Amino acid sequence: MTNKEETIIETLIDNNNQDQKSSSNRWKMAIILGGLSAFGALSIDMYLPAFPEIANEFQASPSLVQMSLTLFLIGLCVGQLFLGPLSDMIGRRKPLLIGLLSYGIVSLLCIWSPSIWMFLLLRFFQGLTASAGLVISRAVVRDLYVGTELTRFFSLLALVNGLAPILAPIMGAQLLGFMPWQGVFVVLCIIGLSMFGIVVCGLPDTLPAENRAQSGVRPALLSYSRILRDRTFMGYALCQGLVFASMFAYISGSSFIVQNIYHGTATTFSIIFAINGVGIMLASQVTGKLAGRFSERALFKTGLITSASGGGLLFIAFLNQAPLYVILIPLFFVVSSVGVVSTAGFSLAMESQEKSAGSAAAVLGVISLTLGGIVAPFVGMAGEYTVVPLGIITTLCGMGAMGCYYFFVRPSHLTDNRWELD
Template sequence: MSRPSPWARARLALLLGGISAFGPLSIDMYLPAFPEIADGLDTGQAQVQLTLTAFMIGMAVGQAVVGPLSDTLGRRLPLLAGLTAYTMASLACAISPSVFTLVGLRFAQGVAAAAGVVIARAAVRDIFTGPAMARFFSMLMLVSGLAPILAPLIGAQVLRWTNWQGVFVVLAYFGVLLLIAATVCLRETLPPPKRRPANPRQIMRTYLRVATDRTFVAYATSIGFVTAAMFAYIAGSPFVLQELHGLSPQTYSLVFGANALGLMLFTQVNGILLRWLSPRVLLTVGLALSALAGAGVYTAVAMELELVYLLAALFLVVASLGIVSPNATALALADHGNRAGTASALLGVIQFLIGGLAAPLVGLGAERSATPMATVIAGMSAAGLIAFALLRPTRRRPGRYAAFRQADTIPFRPVGSPRGHV
């Protein structure tokens, strides 16, 4: 085994970060167009938000299928198929004649995009172990974190020159670029000796084994609720900030980008703190910060405070995910190295199912009110901390978290290795 050079790590993070950015790009780039989509398709806020829910449910379904497939076929083939399908679905979204057609196509786009998200996580687990895995997830979020910064800015600029359909054309171009990059640069990370047989019963047993691991469920549900709080912000903020507070699409995209920048900064701070603190300690801190920030959002809305207070609380809601996500992901996958694809899939399914259920709740209640968004954000943020406190094991089993007591051993196989390479 050998350690990858800093350049090899950076190159790998750039490629996997771009692949895992499908979700943020597909969600965030069209947010500034929500009001225009509602007008153009002659529909309401709740119906437009269903397109977001459909995409997230599609992501959940897609990850449930692609994860086990990648444990059987390897990471590369399912990824290339997903990138191809994503490009085609994006082009189809651009010519949707009605909002319900768009809802169906967004579901298909989500299923295809799931390949990038689940395989990027599984590939990291194939290559890294121990604290190095948590640090690399932080590095990965530095790259993928650019997506929520740039996506609404790109979307707002596209709207200046064309209509909302142009946003999906840009997403199709992104799919083509990543397809070319993955074909040329990404090698297989799961060698044939480590693949699992394509047996439906075995797949279901593997899912059952992961789903009944109390430790995995604790980490997965905690990150799921915190992610749902961010999805509630994503679903509600275009209408709350543009319709209620009068921000232009360009100003809204700047605010959204600033929050995403906070996510990146907190992610990198987390990577530094991992030198001295364990992922579990940092996860607890991140969950507590998320719960406090969610309470701040609700207070700002309920007391009708000035916009700056609402924006500050929203900033912390988003930024806290930069601490929660890498630590919860690394801890959840730590004990499932030989079934990383399935565990990664189930982790994503939980996140996007909870997020998909949270997003439409924002559209309930009064059309001209921020209270539904604030209530969902506060509730989901608190639920993340409560779920972790209630579900985490009271005692460590022998060998549990052994990966996080190891030195930073990185099972990296260079190009040309007989067991597969990156």
């Protein structure tokens, strides 16, 4: 073998080792950031099976216990709006570590709540602290990646994050089988403190000092003002929010539909819920694989079309009193479209937000949670034995997302040879 051939082989081996190291680092980062972004789902879904037990413990009405979920979501929104711009000013690491440590402490305090009112207050603060993982993890993704690589990595993140809403209710139900409701919050405390240790050891600050925003309330407000006046960004944010609202409506009403109207068992509902959750993850993975071959905008619009058409077909199926197996087909497409829209939409929305990634991630998160919270009560407005409101809401949200895209998102010219749906 000649020296030249040996050099070529050594170069190929080095490149292969670098690729393997890069792939390993991507997975490591995806697991850490996916775990951080899953705090919202874990904090909600794990304690839902404990509602009756919590109500008995505090001698409280079911509506008061349900208020703990509302206050958690309010805290999650408020926290993002505060911690997003703060992370742009002082870096990602400090507010993230403070948030995780505080989350662990607040989760522990929930165990010793002397009354339902203290429990409600602590749930608000738990949402406030959980927002650190949610908003800062997304800002870190924008710090590390841009363009197609951002789309691909976000799809990887969605794979890890997507396991939380599938596994959390199962974990919560299993824990309640051998311990009281306080055990759920002990586990949440352990998760928070464990993630604190993982971030200390494995996640450096990804925002260099020279790229940080000016500190102060006024610069933060100016940053939000600029983001809210960005027509293209707000278009993508509203589209994502409305598609997310369709999924939130499904979460709110699906248990009543499956069990009360179609007389399915709790196990049947759990299987359907898990299948749709897997659909979101698969859709996100397909989007990541196709990024680079097709433009992010084309993939995004495909997701919007899937959501709108799935909502319309679902509404028609409801009106015709179709059997459950027919209903599940368009419902699967409505829910799975979230994986496409969120993956491609995040990349497109964050493309121009390098200097204010934390604030922009906060706006994206708050809009989705707000729209989801608004539509959820309307699912049951006609009672728990009708499916029509869910069909109307998913249709309107899907069509509304399409309308927001064509009204707000400015046309952009094709700059490469990839397929575009313009």
